[in-house]
Amino acid sequence: MTTETETTTVYRLAPAVAARLLGAVLCLVAVVILLSTVLIAVVDLHTVFLLVPVGLTLLLLVATWWLWRQKGWVARLTAEGYRIQWVRGVGAASGRWKDVEDAVTTTVADSPVVVLRLRDGRTTTIPVEMLAVDREAFVRDVQAYLQRGHGLRKW
Template sequence: MPAPTPADYRFAPALTARLLGLTLVASAVVVLVATVAVAYWDLHTVVLLVPALLVLAVLVSMMAWSNGYVVRLTEDGYQVRRIRGAGVPAAHWKDVEDAVTTHVHGSPCVVLRLRDGRTTTIPVETLNVDREAFARELQERLTHGQGHRRL
């Protein structure tokens, strides 16, 4: 059986849109404060260039940030990025004892329990994938990575 190709999972579009919206609102507030400061203290209008460049830098970094993967499943193991409180960010499949589905704070999650007692928690709602399909893919990779065969 050939080794599976890496699978990358990104943030769900709804989550990305929500984060982008919050960033735009915060950027607008920064520009508004700078504009009021220029008008109130009769500052030179070049002062507005600073928050404008800051907003541009934030938006560019946000776009670059949203293009990367959040969860990567490979032949050897997994990597989890950009999920606060996920636990262990990467491990080999041979180090994973099992994978279980559960709810954490009301959100469906997959928890990878490592042999040394540590865990990785992946909130499936944050990913752009059907949760059952993700759980199946994860289980298949775990089975393959640990050297087991399907009956």
């Protein structure tokens, strides 16, 4: 899902990636509840003590939902520059468009990425599959921001 304002475009986490992350959280929760159940059976505690991990589970799920709602974006493009989060190995996580020398599309580990090469030699690698947007649409948006950021440069 993409959110646009007058000068900012926000690209959210792709649903498939969010589902994998939520699956990992749910597996963690299941292990905690299982261990709690075994502990209650071994120590012979009252089953009411099982409400503690269940309550913590609900709290964790609400916190996860809130975190993804508030900070679930991956790329934020503004008239001044860009910011990338939640991407391991991104390189330079933020930069100004006037500092970007050029942008290229390529593949890394069989996944399509957009690489922004900065004038100081650093790079920003954005895996397009993490974004809830069509790859070509993202490339067009980055190109438009880059052109507005410093003139007539083309890919």
